[in-house]
């Protein structure tokens with residue numbers, strides 16, 4: 268049997284499949300289906316320094332092969348996460364990643380400092396939430412922004428630091444390089460692509476926020492392209508995501524340069540998606556005589 | 571098990587009205603766990619998001635669930651094409667259903683259109699103690715009347731065009747009807763009117779709400795609904811986990 272273990276910035280994962288932030292809450296709902304130890308890791312719902320109420324509904328719209336969301340970072344705040352969610356999560360036998368978003372660099376630094384004193388395994392810097400005016404996306408769309416926020420948080424973060432990139436940029440390679448230069452230990456990508464839908468009867472946007480983030484299978488080719496472009500610019504590991512719904516998609520993103528993967532919207536279509544993807548990946552490796560999943564990373568044969 | 575997915579065989583399919591379908595599926599442990607007012611999240615091949623449909627009836631002996639749904643768009647149209655023998659991928663039972671309390675109390679059930687089916691399983695145990703007020707567009711859109719009557723419920727129909735029962739709003743039928751508790755499901759204007767009437771009478775009232783959903787289990791925070799705590803503080807709860815049935819006093823109606 269091929270080895271599914273991977274190592275991201277010094278953190279060992281039993282398999283490369285991580286639940287994507289915001290699609291898995293703090294894990295309790297999906298623990299009804301299977302032990303959370305089935306997953307390589309969990310990236311928790313994005314948290315902010317203080318509790319956030321989130322956006323008014325509707326927050327969800329279906330799209331061809333995907334969906335838009337404008338949840339607006341509804342969350343109970345970092346202290347609540349540390350006191351109420353993290354202790355339980357840490358008993359689940361999987362890697363726990365805290366996903367943080369802020370209005371200001373100070374917010375991010377304070378959260379990184381607080382989390383450094385906990386037993387969370389990794390911090391994921393969300394500088395790419397498109398659904399709140401100050402969801403950090405202003406830091407995530409320019410190289411200077413990415414560099415300054417990453418460097419600032421780096422000084423306070425004693426945990427492995429993963430920077431989550433926005434696809435809403437013109438040169439993803441530049442952005443990835445900026446994160447690496449500023450001290451990121453890993454990159455995760457991609458967050459949602461900003462989109463919009465209109466109800467033709469009422470002439471109103473379906474989402475109360477007007478715009479939202481596109482996720483799901485429609486995003487896959489964009490993710491594959493961006494992971495490939497970023498992987499040619501950085502040496503730090505890339506955690507790839509965007510539209511993975513079956514094991515073949517997972518293999519594509521690994522070949523494009525990802526060392527591990529996150530799965531999001533696929534949970535909504537099928538809560539058991541990660542189990543099926545893990546088993547499919549295992550069989551693919553065994554069938555092709557690949558000893559370790561890590562060998563797939565960047566193993567694309569480009570023209 | 572609180573909820574799970576299961577491939578459920580479709581064993582009975584009926585058409586109740588022009589665009590309304592009635593499915594009974596073999597649901598094993600999902601049927602055993604289900605309570606009135608809960609819902610199922612049904613996979614539609616080719617669609618990224620499942621479709622939330624309320625549980626209309628639960629048969630624990632035969633381990634079946636019944637769903638009655640209206641064709642509204644592409645997803646429900648595809649669903650309506652399933653035939654007996656096909657298997658549906660169902661995630662259920664989800665959410666918090668009706669809190670029936672003592673079924674010796676006088677209960678009024680108010681349903682509007684496709685809001686009527688979710689009331690059936692809840693009304694049955696009330697038997698003769700339940701009055702069911704059901705509103706429809708017209709006489710040929712009336713559904714489930716006999717099902718409620720078989721359970722001993724007293725059914726009163728209202729139609730927009732007067733072609734069956736009372737000519738007017740279903741909430742008109744509330745006038746002069748004494749009761750201890752009200753349960754309602756239907757379009758928002760109807761629910762608002764029912765809640766107002768319940769408040770005026772000081773009668774407790776539970777309403778079943780809808781919202782666009784992704785996960786259906788409370789993880790994605792997509793299906794937000796504005797709620798009020800006893801302290802008066804407002805916040806966003808979630809229809810799939812905190813509901814779909816809410817105490818009327820909790821709900822803050824947004825426009």
Ligand SMILES: Cc1cc2nc3c(=O)[nH]c(=O)nc-3n(C[C@H](O)[C@H](O)[C@H](O)COP(=O)(O)OP(=O)(O)OC[C@H]3O[C@@H](n4cnc5c(N)ncnc54)[C@H](O)[C@@H]3O)c2cc1C
Nearest residue numbers: 329622623624638639640642643644645646780781782814
């Ligand atoms: C808890 C709950 C219980 C429900 N119970 C029933 C029932 O018993 N019978 C019935 O006929 N209908 C019920 N509905 C409404 C039903 O879910 C929608 O009519 C259906 O999702 C429409 O899908 P579509 O693809 O046909 O329409 P489209 O408009 O093409 O759907 C596009 C997207 O919007 C969503 N959507 C559209 N309308 C609604 C709506 N009213 N509520 C939630 N999501 C919506 C769809 O799920 C889909 O994601 C219920 C909804 C909820 C939330």
Ligand SMILES: Cc1cc2nc3c(=O)[nH]c(=O)nc-3n(C[C@H](O)[C@H](O)[C@H](O)COP(=O)(O)O)c2cc1C
Nearest residue numbers: 287288289313336393457458482483509510531532
């Ligand atoms: C409902 C929803 C909520 C999300 N919330 C967050 C969040 O809080 N923080 C974050 O970094 N990404 C968030 N995302 C983005 C996902 O983590 C992921 O980057 C994106 O959905 C693409 O992957 P997918 O196509 O597999 O879903 C959210 C996505 C969805 C669908």
Ligand code: FES
Nearest residue numbers: 784786788791810
């Ligand atoms: S649909 Fe995901 S929280 Fe309700």
